[in-house]
Amino acid sequence: MAKTIGVAPTRMELLKLKQRVSLAQKGHDLLREKMDALVIEFFGIVKRIREVRAGTMQQLSSAYRALSICFAMQGTIETYQAAREVTKVAEVDISTRHVMGILVPVVEAKPIERHALARGYGIHTTSSTLDDASREFERALGDLIKLAELEEGAREIALELEKTKRRVNALEYVILPNLKSMVKFISMRLDEMERENFSRLKRIKAMLEGRE
Amino acid sequence: MSFKIVTIADAETAAGFALAGVREVYIHEKKEATLVKLDELLASEGIGIIFITYSIAEELGFDFKRRMRAKKALPIVLRIPDKTGWVPKVDELQEIIRRTVGAEIIVKGGS
Numbered sequence: 001m002a003k004t005i006g007v008a009p010t011r012m013e014l015l016k017l018k019q020r021v022s023l024a025q026k027g028h029d030l031l032r033e034k035m036d037a038l039v040i041e042f043f044g045i046v047k048r049i050r051e052v053r054a055g056t057m058q059q060l061s062s063a064y065r066a067l068s069i070c071f072a073m074q075g076t077i078e079t080y081q082a083a084r085e086v087t088k089v090a091e092v093d094i095s096t097r098h099v100m101g102i103l104v105p106v107v108e109a110k111p112i113e114r115h116a117l118a119r120g121y122g123i124h125t126t127s128s129t130l131d132d133a134s135r136e137f138e139r140a141l142g143d144l145i146k147l148a149e150l151e152e153g154a155r156e157i158a159l160e161l162e163k164t165k166r167r168v169n170a171l172e173y174v175i176l177p178n179l180k181s182m183v184k185f186i187s188m189r190l191d192e193m194e195r196e197n198f199s200r201l202k203r204i205k206a207m208l209e210g211r212e
Numbered sequence: 213m214s215f216k217i218v219t220i221a222d223a224e225t226a227a228g229f230a231l232a233g234v235r236e237v238y239i240h241e242k243k244e245a246t247l248v249k250l251d252e253l254l255a256s257e258g259i260g261i262i263f264i265t266y267s268i269a270e271e272l273g274f275d276f277k278r279r280m281r282a283k284k285a286l287p288i289v290l291r292i293p294d295k296t297g298w299v300p301k302v303d304e305l306q307e308i309i310r311r312t313v314g315a316e317i318i319v320k321g322g323s
Contacts (some may be wrong), residue, residue, distance in 0.1 A: 049305060057293065064295045067228045080223075083230035090233035091214040092260045094286065105288060107260065110214070130231070137232035145217075148261050148290040151305075158308045 007182050009189035017186065021179045028171040034100055035164045038157055041099055045154045052150060056143035063136035070129040082121040082130055092145055099153075102160045107149035109142055215260025215286070218253055220246065220268060225294045229263065240268045247275055254279060259287040265294035 007013060071079050093108040121130070218236040219229040226237035238253075240246045246268065253262055269276050269291050280289060293299050 046305060046309065057299075060293060063228060064225075067224065067231075067295070071224070080227055083227040086230055086233060086235065089235045090217055092217060094215050094260050094288075105286070107288070133228065134231040137228045141217075141229070141232040141234065144263065144290065144292060145261065148263075148288045151290060152288040154305065154308065158311075162311065 007186060009186045009193075011190065014183065014186045014190065017179060017183045021176070021183060024171055024176050024179060028168060028176065031164055031168045031171065035161065035168055037100055038161045038164060042154065042157045042161060045150055045157065049147070049150045049154060052143065052147050056140065056147050059136070059140045059143050063133070063140040066129070066133040066136040070127070070133040073129045074127045078126065079130065079133075082126050085121040086134075090141060099157065100160070102156055104153040104156055105149055107145055109145045216258055217261045217263070218259055218287075220250065220253075220262065220264040221292075222265065222268075222294055225265060228295075234263075240265075240271075243271060247272060250276075250279065254283050254287065262287050262289045263292050264289060266291050266299055267294050267296075270300060 007017075067079075074082075091110050093110065095106050095108070096103040097106050098104070216236055217234045218238065219226055219234050220238045220240055221229065223239050226239050230237055238246070238249050250262075250264075250272075253259055264276075283289070291304075
């Protein structure tokens, strides 16, 4: 149901409304373009996530396998102890990049893979399975960091996409039809007044002619 | 700027990540305690990435999802499989696609 109540059927109002319609139309077109661009970006990221994810999961499961072997060969307590002794801390650099006005994180990992001696646990008391497990986990961590970046990017873009879509729909299905129906109402009303006026003039003319 | 990485996992998974240099590990025991810890982590500044295992995320359930929706850009939270390799059946990415695009779309390439 279109809203036509509270609109004064005047020429001024009609002009104003027409301006608003063209503005809304322009906004709608722009948002639509933005949405298309976001969709393209989004699917690019989704595709990359699929590729990275497959590799990461494989790496992670082989890391878990190496860890299980380590637990079995070296003993649970010793492994926990070694894990506690690891000194070098993995850190990441995070900056941002703009995609269609959205901030998408870019994560850069500092070198994670280390030499066995640099890890911090004593190699004297630990077995080589621990080294294997550590190496596998370092690799998995590198992959996971990459995956985290991509997933976060996808999440941000998806959120923005949702917002943009809602706006496009609001414009397309609510605001534009409303404005258009108001324009129609006013122009009909003006036409009606025109016709009324015309017949009134005719009548007056006939009356004037009758008097002569 | 450099940020720390934190892991929320069970003891064994956490040990693996500790070996890789993720020193800040939080071992999950009780739901309430983990939620408090998670809030604390999400609010703190110097943390870049939080890894949380799928099984814990599942256990936290709706509380976890709500926090994910409300959180800021940082820290990034990534769910990972734990040592059992368990991953929930519903693919989260697929879910996002369905919500935003309004149709299930299968992307070729990868797995």
